[in-house]
Amino acid sequence: MSQVLSNFVRALRAQDVRVSISESVDAGRVAELVGFEDRQVLKDALSQVLAKTDDEKFAFNECFDQFFAFDQFKPPKPASNENDAEAESEQSADGEGQAGEEGEDQDGDGGESEGSGQPSDSGSALGSGGSGSDDRESAAEGSEASPDRDLTALLESGDDVELQGQLAAAGREVGADRIRLFTQRGLFTRRIMEAMGLDGLNETISQEQRSGTSAGEARADNLRELREAFRLEVRDYVERQLELYTANAGRQLREEVLSKINISNVDRRDFKLMQALVRKMAKRLLALNSRRKKKSRRGQLDVRRTIRQNIEYDGLMFDIAWKQTKVDRPKVVAICDVSGSVAQYATFLLMFLYSLTEVLPKVRAFAFSNQLGEVTDLFAEKKIEEAIAEALSVHGGGSTDYGQAFEDFEAIALDDIDHRTTVLILGDARSNFGDPRADILDKIHDRARRVLWLNPEGKTLWNTGDSEMKRLSPHCDRAVVCSSLNDLERIVSDILRTAV
Amino acid sequence: MTAPRVEITDIQDGFAKEGYICNAHIATAIFLARNLDKPILVEGPPGVGKTELAKATSEYLNLELIRLQCYEGLDEAKALYEWKYGKQLLYTQVLKEKLGDLMEGAQGLAASMDRLHEFDDTFFSEEFLEPRALLKSLWSEDGSVLLIDEIDKSDDEFEAFLLELLSEYQITVPELGTIKAKSSPIVFLTSNNTREIGDALKRRCIHLYIPFPDADLETRIITARVPEVEEGLRKQLVSFVQNLRDLELKKVPAVSETIDWARTLVLLHAKELDSEMVRNTLNVLLKFQDDIDNIDSDINALTTKARSAAE
Numbered sequence: 004m005s006q007v008l009s010n011f012v013r014a015l016r017a018q019d020v021r022v023s024i025s026e027s028v029d030a031g032r033v034a035e036l037v038g039f040e041d042r043q044v045l046k047d048a049l050s051q052v053l054a055k056t057d058d059e060k061f062a063f064n065e066c067f068d069q070f071f072a073f074d075q076f077k078p079p080k081p082a083s084n085e086n087d088a089e090a091e092s093e094q095s096a097d098g099e100g101q102a103g104e105e106g107e108d109q110d111g112d113g114g115e116s117e118g119s120g121q122p123s124d125s126g127s128a129l130g131s132g133g134s135g136s137d138d139r140e141s142a143a144e145g146s147e148a149s150p151d152r153d154l155t156a157l158l159e160s161g162d163d164v165e166l167q168g169q170l171a172a173a174g175r176e177v178g179a180d181r182i183r184l185f186t187q188r189g190l191f192t193r194r195i196m197e198a199m200g201l202d203g204l205n206e207t208i209s210q211e212q213r214s215g216t217s218a219g220e221a222r223a224d225n226l227r228e229l230r231e232a233f234r235l236e237v238r239d240y241v242e243r244q245l246e247l248y249t250a251n252a253g254r255q256l257r258e259e260v261l262s263k264i265n266i267s268n269v270d271r272r273d274f275k276l277m278q279a280l281v282r283k284m285a286k287r288l289l290a291l292n293s294r295r296k297k298k299s300r301r302g303q304l305d306v307r308r309t310i311r312q313n314i315e316y317d318g319l320m321f322d323i324a325w326k327q328t329k330v331d332r333p334k335v336v337a338i339c340d341v342s343g344s345v346a347q348y349a350t351f352l353l354m355f356l357y358s359l360t361e362v363l364p365k366v367r368a369f370a371f372s373n374q375l376g377e378v379t380d381l382f383a384e385k386k387i388e389e390a391i392a393e394a395l396s397v398h399g400g401g402s403t404d405y406g407q408a409f410e411d412f413e414a415i416a417l418d419d420i421d422h423r424t425t426v427l428i429l430g431d432a433r434s435n436f437g438d439p440r441a442d443i444l445d446k447i448h449d450r451a452r453r454v455l456w457l458n459p460e461g462k463t464l465w466n467t468g469d470s471e472m473k474r475l476s477p478h479c480d481r482a483v484v485c486s487s488l489n490d491l492e493r494i495v496s497d498i499l500r501t502a503v
Numbered sequence: 504m505t506a507p508r509v510e511i512t513d514i515q516d517g518f519a520k521e522g523y524i525c526n527a528h529i530a531t532a533i534f535l536a537r538n539l540d541k542p543i544l545v546e547g548p549p550g551v552g553k554t555e556l557a558k559a560t561s562e563y564l565n566l567e568l569i570r571l572q573c574y575e576g577l578d579e580a581k582a583l584y585e586w587k588y589g590k591q592l593l594y595t596q597v598l599k600e601k602l603g604d605l606m607e608g609a610q611g612l613a614a615s616m617d618r619l620h621e622f623d624d625t626f627f628s629e630e631f632l633e634p635r636a637l638l639k640s641l642w643s644e645d646g647s648v649l650l651i652d653e654i655d656k657s658d659d660e661f662e663a664f665l666l667e668l669l670s671e672y673q674i675t676v677p678e679l680g681t682i683k684a685k686s687s688p689i690v691f692l693t694s695n696n697t698r699e700i701g702d703a704l705k706r707r708c709i710h711l712y713i714p715f716p717d718a719d720l721e722t723r724i725i726t727a728r729v730p731e732v733e734e735g736l737r738k739q740l741v742s743f744v745q746n747l748r749d750l751e752l753k754k755v756p757a758v759s760e761t762i763d764w765a766r767t768l769v770l771l772h773a774k775e776l777d778s779e780m781v782r783n784t785l786n787v788l789l790k791f792q793d794d795i796d797n798i799d800s801d802i803n804a805l806t807t808k809a810r811s812a813a814e
Contacts, residue, residue, distance in 0.1 A: 021702075023702075023706050025706055025707075026706060029539065029541070032539055033535060033539070036507065036535070036538050036539070037507040038506075038507065040506075041506070041507065041508050043527065044507050044508055044511060044527070044531060047527060047528045047531040047532075048507075048531050048534075048535055051531065051532050051535060051709045051710055051711055052535070052709055052710070054710070055544075055705045055706075055708075055710040057712070060712060289699075315585075315588050315589065316588050317588070317589065317592055
């Protein structure tokens with residue numbers, strides 16, 4: 004497979020498109036088949052073998068356009084001086100040490116001698132020195148071009164296509180696809196330009212400058228402008244590479260961190276990302292659990308199906324069918340403490356549950372701090388962010404009273420709890436030294452399929468101070484620590500997995 | 504070799520002759536499938552012509568179309584092959600009398616068994632094999648178009664069972680060994696996305712997503728499918744449906760419904776849309792009473808919009 008294509012696959016992976024090895028092999032065969040000449044056909048064809056979901060198709064289209072973008076080389080504009088200054092200062096800020104040289108060239112003092120300029124990139128600028136000296140001789144004659152990498156002639160000819168081609172080739176040569184950091188832009192720009200014969204160009208400019216004739220000076224000026232425009236072009240190219248290969252790397256890292264850290268430590272500015280993450284996790288769970296499971300009850304013969312199934316054997320009953328039961332989707336009742344300390348956990352738990360409506364059609368949510376109220380309708384009517392905000396403002400804020408909350412719950416919803424209901428209680432069990440009414444929890448436990456207590460606090464803190472875990476947890480089937488998104492995902496997927 | 508673009512256009516034209524109007528994207532998928540020998544997984548909302556695509560391909564390439572409708576509980580006995588038990592039983596009964604002749608002269612049990620062994624293969628030969636869709640397409644001499652419809656309705660096990668077929672065009676039958684395709688069929692799998700298809704399956708396929716067509720394409724489809732509709736009305740009804748799709752509906756009308764509606768309007772000798780006509784025929788387009796009730800108040804506006812768009 005060609006280098007271009009494997010780079011493209013890497014770029015796709017950076018954009019969250021999952022490309023397996025066999026798929027990239029397919030991509031190679033496709034490219035061989037359709038060639039690179041017709042872009043629309045190539046795009047259609049590649050998208051069909053590489054991107055296999057809606058999201059991936061979308062990412063693919065963006066990535067393709069970006070990756071195979073060939074901006075036309077822009078002719079220098081007089082107004083570009085400002086940009087130069089900006090770009091220049093930006094580059095020096097990069098601290099890569101290249102900017103200084105650039106500035107030197109810019110002055111056109113012509114003092115640059117072979118080798119003095121580029122101590123740091125001697126390796127990558129292979130061959131440019133040689134071509135540079137060629138250029139000098141040829142440039143002295145004023146017209147003849149050296150066969151390859153004559154930047155001067157190329158710029159003056161204005162052959163955009165050829166220039167773009169060489170730019171891409173030089174980019175590959177210096178490994179621009181390996182750019183990782185924002186600060187490397189200057190370095191790579193410089194390297195690419197050198198690989199394309201910057202030395203020769205500079206040489207020509209200073210010679211023309213020195214020649215003293217007005218024609219020579221005019222040419223030097225013109226070349227300088229061309230060089231500047233070209234430099235911007237190269238920078239664009241480098242930035243595109245950076246964008247392509249690393250755009251999502253930062254986000255992926257942050258997502259990984261966010262899914263592990265304690266929810267209460269999540270910064271407010273990361274909420275958007277957290278929500279996206281919850282949705283992503285929920286989607287994964289959906290994919291795993293979307294099919295209704297069946298369970299054979301061995302031992303109970305399904306007479307009707309057995310007879311039907313064995314007609315073809317002349318009625319000999321040797322293919323036996325057992326009665327099956329469909330595994331019910333669990334009904335979930337979530338009781339969430341929304342007082343200050345635990346509110347954020349509740350937010351994400353509810354977000355999770357409500358992202359799963361396809362497989363958890365019956366979720367009822369209750370929120371309390373000192374009094375409990377149902378917030379199910381709120382979530383049905385409003386967007387999840389607004390609903391949560393409202394639930395918090397209505398029910399949050401008071402000092403927590405588990406006893407009162409359980410009493411309210413008993414009054415509102417205890418009758419609706421049956422053997423299919425999973426009850427989730429999210430809270431730190433800190434009841435401000437009030438009676439937590441463990442007896443009501445026991446009643447709930449008797450009726451429900453199971454009761455899970457999710458406590459955001461670490462186990463060592465349970466039963467310290469006003470925490471009532473010791474009195475409440477015996478009435479739960481399980482009490483677990485739930486502090487990060489990963490914990491939440493595990494718990495929810497556990498709920499989904501359970502059979503009748 | 505001709506340029507791929509030309510071949511793709513050829514496919515498009517060929518499909519057009521069969522009455523299936525498609526864009527280059529869809530034709531590209533067919534082109535790839537034929538050249539790479541890979542199955543196509545077609546996804547998209549219901550009624551955009553996923554199944555039609557397979558039918559059109561079979562007509563265009565002049566190959567037999569073999570269709571396998573998936574459903575929950577579909578197993579290999581129904582999809583691949585089954586033994587003709589009845590026939591086997593019948594033959595054993597009939598041949599019972601012959602058994603004496605066969606055994607004549609056999610000394611002892613061991614010799615009789617050996618004799619019998621010479622024949623037991625006859626009962627598990629292709630003679631007694633009832634080929635189902637998948638096997639039929641593998642056996643087909645000059646290739647076929649195999650349509651595995653609504654793969655998302657089948658069970659996980661069946662999906663896994665298909666993997667061998669899809670990647671190698673072969674299938675392993677315990678009694679007969681591995682059966683290879685005589686010539687590789689063109690395989691279409693369709694899915695309405697009621698559930699996520701497994702990665703393993705997706706990896707083996709070319710993935711084609713067919714969205715709702717744009718106005719231009721839909722007009723051409725109607726032209727091909729319902730040529731009796733006059734041009735003015737055609738533009739109006741396509742524009743009406745396109746606008747309808749932007750509304751929030753339980754089920755947006757698909758291409759097949761647009762075609763049905765066009766036929767209905769032809770039947771009613773409609774020359775152009777008016778809101779009364781729309782109201783009376785709306786149940787062809789929308790399949791939920793809620794949807795019909797919801798847009799009732801918008802019908803006038805939508806009709807006017809469609810009429811002005813068509814001019």
